[in-house]
Amino acid sequence: EEWSSVFATQVKQCGESLQRHNCRPVCHKYGNDDKCRFLFPHEVVESSHFERETNSIIFKCRDPYVNYFNPYILVFCRHNHDIKCILSGKSAKAAMFYISDYITKMDTKTYEMLSLL
Numbered sequence: 001e002e003w004s005s006v007f008a009t010q011v012k013q014c015g016e017s018l019q020r021h022n023c024r025p026v027c028h029k030y031g032n033d034d035k036c037r038f039l040f041p042h043e044v045v046e047s048s049h050f051e052r053e054t055n056s057i058i059f060k061c062r063d064p065y066v067n068y069f070n071p072y073i074l075v076f077c078r079h080n081h082d083i084k085c086i087l088s089g090k091s092a093k094a095a096m097f098y099i100s101d102y103i104t105k106m107d108t109k110t111y112e113m114l115s116l117l
Contacts, residue, residue: 011071018080019067041065057085 027036041064048060059068068083086092 007071007075010075014074014078015066015069018074018078019069020063021065021067042068055087057087059083059085 021036021038021040023036023040027038027040030037042061044064045058045061049058050056051058061068067080069081070083073081084091084095086095
């Protein structure tokens, strides 16, 4: 029980310092002058659920300025991350390009590749 209490405290501390989004100039690149290109603020959602209309898993979101995260990854690795469920479609393609671009450090940027789709 003591471990659970310490862990919960660590999740709160790490979440606040590592997962909270504050818009910066990079958020408004590529013609996103009026909105954050990282889609903040998120919509507040009371509970996680599956949405049949869009074939999507919607995660619970209590704070619209905090990235979706896994508490164990957050506490044990102590870095920011963003958890998403990517089943197929444009999101899967975007993730594939992002990862391959990041790994290979290509000169062509992800947004340029996505415009080809």
